[in-house]
Amino acid sequence: MAVTVKQIAQHAGVSASTVSHILNNRGQYNEKTRARVKQTADDLGYRPNRFAQGIRKGRFDCISLVLAHCPTLSYLPPYRLAGIHDELLDHGIHLVNSKLPEPQLENKDYISSILRELMSDGLLINYNTKIPTTLTQFVEQSQLPAVWINSKHDVDCVRPDDLKIGYQATRHLIEMGHRDIAFLDYQGLHDQSRVWLHYSAFDHLNGYRQAMEEEGLDLSMVHDQTMLVPEDKLDFSRHWHQQPNRPTAVLALTVLDAVPVYVAALLQGLKVPEDLSIVTVINDKLDLMSLPLTAFTIPNYEMGRAATSMLLKKIKNPAKKMEPLILEATFSQGSTCAPPTPNY
Amino acid sequence: MAVTVKQIAQHAGVSASTVSHILNNRGQYNEKTRARVKQTADDLGYRPNRFAQGIRKGRFDCISLVLAHCPTLSYLPPYRLAGIHDELLDHGIHLVNSKLPEPQLENKDYISSILRELMSDGLLINYNTKIPTTLTQFVEQSQLPAVWINSKHDVDCVRPDDLKIGYQATRHLIEMGHRDIAFLDYQGLHDQSRVWLHYSAFDHLNGYRQAMEEEGLDLSMVHDQTMLVPEDKLDFSRHWHQQPNRPTAVLALTVLDAVPVYVAALLQGLKVPEDLSIVTVINDKLDLMSLPLTAFTIPNYEMGRAATSMLLKKIKNPAKKMEPLILEATFSQGSTCAPPTPNY
DNA sequence: TTGAAAGCGCTAACAG
């Protein structure tokens, strides 16, 4: 099967430890031996067995990226992953990818063989919505260092400043002169039983509230009684665009909401931004779909990097709780916002 | 640090091998010992060290997902990943995630040093566009079993039937009565030097050609001389919507092209589908952005699963080359296609 | 029904 140190040793006529030393650039060796050993290792196509190395060192040099089974519960934007990788690359650490089975399928003491078996020094948890209590418990019990990405916790987490996004998006509109600014809610935030929704939705709403109240403006929510499925968003948006008391601006803080709102406006013959200003939030440039949406961009690359960096620190010092790291979004002007047109 | 078999043995007052036997449900043991050992293992929070197991078995029980460093070169749709995981879960195999750093890609030694250290029994290569020759060479040389996802190779690959997508999309429009059907190319397919573009773009084009030629219809390409960047797609689309000889239907076989085409049409006062029919291709339901686009969906979950399954077979039987597996896309009606409006 | 011993591939301490 795979080439081992021992085999190289035989071929090169030296001992295994000599091979090990030379391949790891340790000790003082005869230049000839050194060359010969390196050459045979190359010829034989030697690849060190990381498992053996790990077992020896007592470290795995490997961390786990924990995801929900269902992609909607733990969205992993490509640049977040890129950030994680870049940080790891600097430290020669590998990434193992683990998906937890659906929450419903979990017994109280069974989290998935993946996490029950040890092959990583720490956990990067990108499980965002509907986080199962079994997971939280497991993380607390197991002594594994862990960092949460994009979810809210007292310690050991990295997330965007969603409150500020809500606040700033609203301020942006207010400063342009808007007074009648709606907050779009297609998820049913008003429903008390939906606490499992991603925290950002509530934070956006609170940021909006704060900005509106500071100015003494009335809140204005746009929502259906039900949580709208994607297929209905366009229709519903067209519907409320027809209302006579239509707002002059709307916060649609998900691109999956902003696009149908934008398109619905066009279909209703409204001009954007003259008749309706729209602000949204994107995870990635490509989310814009080549549309000129005014948007806040979640700093996904930075989140990935920062979370990984935090985890590596925790691995060195597992006892230490880390302050939550809250990163700011960046703003792109776009062209879906303008001062309101006077309404005669 | 972590709890070991030896520690359990001490606590339970038995030998390490007994512990191992019992935890793996092997051998005949006294029910009392059995219970005691299991209990202490539980109490101590024992989790087997996979590295030690792996070293013993001579297998890693782990495969690598190889990605490009730059996310645009190896797009990994969430459901593809889900398919990979589901297949692996059935076999108790782990997934390690590796990104090949771009800058050093030309350096052969570097690429192999990355892949060399992978602790895996095989490679799942999700590197789609601009595949570096160093990678291809490495895969051929190294004896690691490997399967390519979403790229075209003579053997050992799983990909969608993009030719058929192009063909069927065109047929769909033809059968509705369209004769003037344009193929949208915002990537510069006509430029000979762009062979590195993803194969699907060329296959879509060929499928379109085939369907048009069968009917004796004239090809009609929409493209700029340059490869359009996202920011310009909307403007360019608006521009060609104004042309008097505008086609009655268009193939925009990427959602990133279809959305700006659709929106540009609305901005120009065109009705979709009455004035312009649009067909597109999506990777995921969510790509639709709640718009009613008529679309072919890439079978990403199935691709992930099938590729993984193929890889597992190759790991068992590394010598065997596998026939490429070409999966069909599914069609969703949407409402952006209709018979052409008679043009007086 | 249980335990001792060997060994997977690798590295580090210690001899020589």
Add this chain to the structure above:
DNA sequence: CTGTTAGCGCTTTCAA
């Protein structure tokens, strides 16, 4: 400069 030896955590004979 190089080799011997021991041991990481685990499993698997084989013997008791």
